[in-house]
Amino acid sequence: MKITKIVGYYIELPLIEPFVINYATYHCMHSVIVEMHTDAGIVGYGEGVADEHVTGESAEGIYANLQWIAPKLIGQDPLNIESMHQYLNSLILGNPALKASIDIALYDILGKHANLPVYQLLGGKTVERLDYAKVLSVKSIEATRKDIDTLLASGYKVIKVKLGDNINDDIQKLKQILDYIKDTDAEIRVDCNQAWSNPKAIVQAFSSIHDPKLKWIEQPLKYNDMDGMKYLYDHMNVSLMADEMIKDVDDLVRLKTPHFNLLNVKLMKCGGIHNAVKLIHVAEALGIECQIGSMVESSIGSAAGYHTAMALENVKTTELTGPLLFSQDIGDLTYNIPYVDLGNGAGLGIQIDTNALAKLTVKQFEV
Numbered sequence: 001m002k003i004t005k006i007v008g009y010y011i012e013l014p015l016i017e018p019f020v021i022n023y024a025t026y027h028c029m030h031s032v033i034v035e036m037h038t039d040a041g042i043v044g045y046g047e048g049v050a051d052e053h054v055t056g057e058s059a060e061g062i063y064a065n066l067q068w069i070a071p072k073l074i075g076q077d078p079l080n081i082e083s084m085h086q087y088l089n090s091l092i093l094g095n096p097a098l099k100a101s102i103d104i105a106l107y108d109i110l111g112k113h114a115n116l117p118v119y120q121l122l123g124g125k126t127v128e129r130l131d132y133a134k135v136l137s138v139k140s141i142e143a144t145r146k147d148i149d150t151l152l153a154s155g156y157k158v159i160k161v162k163l164g165d166n167i168n169d170d171i172q173k174l175k176q177i178l179d180y181i182k183d184t185d186a187e188i189r190v191d192c193n194q195a196w197s198n199p200k201a202i203v204q205a206f207s208s209i210h211d212p213k214l215k216w217i218e219q220p221l222k223y224n225d226m227d228g229m230k231y232l233y234d235h236m237n238v239s240l241m242a243d244e245m246i247k248d249v250d251d252l253v254r255l256k257t258p259h260f261n262l263l264n265v266k267l268m269k270c271g272g273i274h275n276a277v278k279l280i281h282v283a284e285a286l287g288i289e290c291q292i293g294s295m296v297e298s299s300i301g302s303a304a305g306y307h308t309a310m311a312l313e314n315v316k317t318t319e320l321t322g323p324l325l326f327s328q329d330i331g332d333l334t335y336n337i338p339y340v341d342l343g344n345g346a347g348l349g350i351q352i353d354t355n356a357l358a359k360l361t362v363k364q365f366e367v
């Protein structure tokens, strides 16, 4: 099989309400869509969503790099995924979201060619269905309580709270949230997105929280504060999840001893499905359980994440709820709270709404 044409779309996905984390507020998500055509008549779709604060990429950068890389892919065999990654690595260092956009399209083509869902190609189902956590923006306690009421009423069981103020205010808010859900069967995960800085103060603050409903604290410290993470790991009774600290398998093997219990794997951090599989296997060998999260992606990137999660036993949780945050999406990945329905369709198993894609496109190129 040969790649005959690539269309790149720079799109803006409109959010129902602004998505707020401690370092940024997003009103829409910028995404780059890869539409890869082949001489077998199969068309695969991929997506790259940048986070400047995590991988150093921007949506403009992904689009610009895709424009000069896409012509080099014409004529190549999309089924040779490992060698395609080697080739991409020879062209450009890093740029994992760019590589993910190509990788996901390759897997979509492979699945459509084999007439199998991507998860089947990666090892098959390890669970019958996947549930997901709902992520709440940084908000006041009053607004957060209101959001929690809405979520519990809709059927969610797992709520991820974004914190990222000073540690004392955050701990007070966390206690209020835990108190608010204490008579429900909900559980809480916390993501600080690197906001805290003093490991001793964190340990001190958490010494007053002993609540089994608090499942873990994600990336409390700056991405490169390995010593701080070790201090927390040695002194706290709450599980720790690494996110910004570990992008890919190279980051993980560089650590002699990982001082965290859990790892948030994102296709956009590691370069797509192929590299996520490597990372998740190495994490498994180190005794670290994984989650697959996302950068707030459309149905394409989210489906790719769910297929990977479905096939790998070491992925225990997912947070891929981008499509639920958009007022318009370009695909039809189906959510039945609190489960996602991957279906049995070939490849990513989603239909692309070409009208929506055209409507949300800011610019596009074709080679």
Ligand SMILES: [Mg+2]
Residues within 6 Å of the ligand: 191, 193, 218, 219, 243, 244, 264
């Ligand atoms: Mg995170």
